[in-house]
Amino acid sequence: MNQPHGTLPEHARAIIAEEEALLSRVQETLEAARHKTGRATDTQGLVAQLQVLRDDAATAAVADLPHLLVQMTQTRALMERQEAVRLPDSQAPYFAHLRLDGEGGARDYLLGRTTFADVSAGVRVIDWRFAPIARVFYCYEEGDSYEEYFGERLAEGTVETRRLVVIERGVLTRIISGALVLERAPDGEWHSVGLDVTSLQSGGAGTAARPEFLGTGKGARRREDAFGVTALLDAEQYEAVSTGPDRPLLVLGSAGSGKTTVALHRLAKIAFDDAETFPQSRMKLIVPEEGLARLSRRLLAPLGLGKVAVQTRDSWLLQVAKQAFDLPGIKLWHDTPPLVSRFKRHPTLRRALAARVGVPKTSAGVTLERLRKRLADAYFDRHFLETVVNAARGELPRTAIDEVMEHTRLQHATPLSKELKGITDPEMLITVDGKAIEEDTPYALAGTVDLDDLPILMFLKAQHTSLGLERLAHVVLDEAEDFSLFELFVVSRLLGKGKSCTLAGDEMQQTDAGFAGWPAVLNELNIRDAATCRLQVSYRCPRPVVELARQVLGTQAPAAHDTGRPGAPVGFHHFPDEAQAQLFIGEALRDLVAREPHASVGVIASSPESAEAVFRVVADMPWSRRVSDGEFTFEPGVDVTDVGSVKGLEFDYVILPDVTARAYPVDDESRRRLHVAITRTSHQLWVVSSGVRSHLIPGAGAAAPR
Numbered sequence: 229m230n231q232p233h234g235t236l237p238e239h240a241r242a243i244i245a246e247e248e249a250l251l252s253r254v255q256e257t258l259e260a261a262r263h264k265t266g267r268a269t270d271t272q273g274l275v276a277q278l279q280v281l282r283d284d285a286a287t288a289a290v291a292d293l294p295h296l297l298v299q300m301t302q303t304r305a306l307m308e309r310q311e312a313v314r315l316p317d318s319q320a321p322y323f324a325h326l327r328l329d330g331e332g333g334a335r336d337y338l339l340g341r342t343t344f345a346d347v348s349a350g351v352r353v354i355d356w357r358f359a360p361i362a363r364v365f366y367c368y369e370e371g372d373s374y375e376e377y378f379g380e381r382l383a384e385g386t387v388e389t390r391r392l393v394v395i396e397r398g399v400l401t402r403i404i405s406g407a408l409v410l411e412r413a414p415d416g417e418w419h420s421v422g423l424d425v426t427s428l429q430s431g432g433a434g435t436a437a438r439p440e441f442l443g444t445g446k447g448a449r450r451r452e453d454a455f456g457v458t459a460l461l462d463a464e465q466y467e468a469v470s471t472g473p474d475r476p477l478l479v480l481g482s483a484g485s486g487k488t489t490v491a492l493h494r495l496a497k498i499a500f501d502d503a504e505t506f507p508q509s510r511m512k513l514i515v516p517e518e519g520l521a522r523l524s525r526r527l528l529a530p531l532g533l534g535k536v537a538v539q540t541r542d543s544w545l546l547q548v549a550k551q552a553f554d555l556p557g558i559k560l561w562h563d564t565p566p567l568v569s570r571f572k573r574h575p576t577l578r579r580a581l582a583a584r585v586g587v588p589k590t591s592a593g594v595t596l597e598r599l600r601k602r603l604a605d606a607y608f609d610r611h612f613l614e615t616v617v618n619a620a621r622g623e624l625p626r627t628a629i630d631e632v633m634e635h636t637r638l639q640h641a642t643p644l645s646k647e648l649k650g651i652t653d654p655e656m657l658i659t660v661d662g663k664a665i666e667e668d669t670p671y672a673l674a675g676t677v678d679l680d681d682l683p684i685l686m687f688l689k690a691q692h693t694s695l696g697l698e699r700l701a702h703v704v705l706d707e708a709e710d711f712s713l714f715e716l717f718v719v720s721r722l723l724g725k726g727k728s729c730t731l732a733g734d735e736m737q738q739t740d741a742g743f744a745g746w747p748a749v750l751n752e753l754n755i756r757d758a759a760t761c762r763l764q765v766s767y768r769c770p771r772p773v774v775e776l777a778r779q780v781l782g783t784q785a786p787a788a789h790d791t792g793r794p795g796a797p798v799g800f801h802h803f804p805d806e807a808q809a810q811l812f813i814g815e816a817l818r819d820l821v822a823r824e825p826h827a828s829v830g831v832i833a834s835s836p837e838s839a840e841a842v843f844r845v846v847a848d849m850p851w852s853r854r855v856s857d858g859e860f861t862f863e864p865g866v867d868v869t870d871v872g873s874v875k876g877l878e879f880d881y882v883i884l885p886d887v888t889a890r891a892y893p894v895d896d897e898s899r900r901r902l903h904v905a906i907t908r909t910s911h912q913l914w915v916v917s918s919g920v921r922s923h924l925i926p927g928a929g930a931a932a933p934r
């Protein structure tokens with residue numbers, strides 16, 4: 229597959245020469261522009277640039293006009309604000325090369341992150357968000373005829389060249405032209421290598437890896453982030469990204485199909501197309517977990533969206549609740565029993581509570597404390613709780629009723645501090661180990677509010693009066709299947725009349741039972757007319773992983789459209805006891821990290837406790853990290869974590885250390901949890917078990933567990 233430069237065919241060498249010459253020209257032109265703006269005072273430099281642009285515009289072809297006009301507008305705006313001109317980064321000024329043969333003859337366009345044109349030098353770097361040219365790039369193949377509106381006028385022509393290029397630290401290192409992939413080795417020699425576009429981002433094609441051997445060579449060498457996914461968006465994704473800013477959009481698709489990618493690129497395009505209506509300060513991304521919040525911030529920065537606020541659902545809820553109730557703080561209880569939490573998040577509670585509230589008569593009594601008491605009345609009403617549980621049709625066990633009542637009783641008990649207010653000596657309110665007297669006792673719950681209650685309390689308040697929340701210009705909800713109807717209700721209050729929002733989700737990844745369904749989600753947000761796109765291509769996971777994930781889902785699995793690219797087979801390893809399994813994992817990790825020091829590895833346990841146990845075997849290694857609060861660093865190395873923390877994330881290698889019958893019993897929720905863990909894999913997956921292996925893994929025995 230590997231063909232060195234000397235033996236490359238003539239046309240491949242011509243492509244390399246052409247791309248290298250083009251890059252040199254761009255870098256020289258950029259250098260000159262930088263020199264010009266650096267020498268003059270800012271304003272003088274801008275005036276000069278505007279003059280050049282005007283001259284260009286006077287002689288430009290139709291296809292050039294739109295981006296020249298954009299650049300003129302931007303330059304004028306900068307002049308008004310007395311800011312310096314932003315030029316593309318000459319270390320990586322663009323990521324794609326498009327040559328169009330149209331009415332004015334052949335023209336080269338380079339897609340990058342910042343627009344820059346010097347038409348006299350034949351240099352046109354176009355921001356990928358800039359519609360007419362970008363649309364041709366994303367929606368047409370080399371050799372296709374195109375017909376697109378450039379401004380008011382219809383432009384026609386042929387796509388002569390469509391190439392992806394990787395420029396790292398100012399050097400061209402990769403060219404992809406159709407099926408031809410050319411790579412520059414560190415010694416400067418060019419080679420032709422095999423094509424696997426879908427895995428470009430993570431390093432290359434699948435190899436003939438064996439299931440019992442961890443490692444496919446992907447993490448052996450350092451990978452630069454030069455080849456951003458922006459260059460790879462497929463036509464379907466680009467269409468979704470280009471949905472008009474006012475239209476709500478629901479992005480659906482299986483794990484790793486690019487939902488987050490689409491949502492974030494849409495945000496970038498909206499901000500670019502109409503920065504005045506959609507300033508970054510009024511756009512927000514809300515995600516269920518800290519790990520995904522951190523990843524999203526990293527992905528937003530190169531898209532120029534560093535000022536968009538990214539919040540976890542919990543921190544967002546607390547922030548809006550404080551605003552809605554005009555309180556500096558709310559005493560939260562963070563250890564809500566899982567069943568109580570599930571009850572409070574279930575869609576049937578939303579319906580039952582709406583019916584119970586009835587038509588409000590007065591806006592008096594909407595303080596947090598008053599509403600908290602009213603909500604407690606409902607939680608103490610056994611008949612009401614039974615109605616909710618019955619309506620859930622088996623998704624909520626009957627034991628939830630007593631658990632909710634007991635939990636509410638503890639939260640509404642008189643705080644110990646009040647009961648003991650006769651005691652004036654503060655020393656007497658401290659235990660021998662220095663803790664407050666109610667700590668670690670049921671009294672600690674007294675006077676607290678569950679996080680899950682915050683949206684319910686806001687819902688109750690909104691029945692009487694406005695929540696007084698600041699409106700947002702655009703909201704993105706990632707992993708939208710994890711938002712309860714009450715939370716969506718609060719989101720709808722943030723959107724106001726605009727309704728500009730993007731929801732990305734996959735019902736197969738809901739972490740707890742009780743997803744209301746997409747129609748109910750859209751209904752709650754009052755966006756029944758939302759555009760919907762269903763992404764079909766599985767980009768993250770190789771085929772063996774996709775197939776296992778589908779088998780684990782069983783009858784819940786949606787119809788298959790695409791089963792991913794070829795890749796390493798899944799390794800199944802079974803041991804009589806846990807200690808053996810952990811030692812085996814420790815050895816395999818040491819070996820892998822020695823061979824592939826730049827790989828990212830996720831050891832994803834079924835629970836935090838199990839993650840803690842596995843971590844012990846590698847805790848002393850400098851490359852191992854125990855990630856418990858979503859504090860991922862996204863550096864090479866091994867993250868030992870649990871399935872509750874990894875939604876939306878991905879690793880080159882994934883090891884599931886405890887796929888036992890106890891950790892993943894045969895029920896729908898376990899199926900979805902295991903499916904989430906499996907689909908974090910971008911290269912190779914190992915499923916490790918001890919004792920009794922989970923029956924969710926198909927062909928127990930046939931898949932050669934050891």
Ligand SMILES: Nc1ncnc2c1ncn2[C@@H]1O[C@H](COP(=O)(O)OP(=O)(O)OP(=O)(O)O)[C@@H](O)[C@H]1O
Pocket residue numbers: 425426427429457460461462465481482483484485486487488489490734737767768875876877878907
């Ligand atoms: N068109 C594409 N070509 C190549 N890679 C892509 C493409 N679109 C997305 N990817 C890559 O696929 C991976 C998964 O993308 P993303 O995280 O957006 O998927 P997702 O559907 O949100 O996943 P999840 O369901 O796990 O949340 C990322 O590495 C992303 O960069």
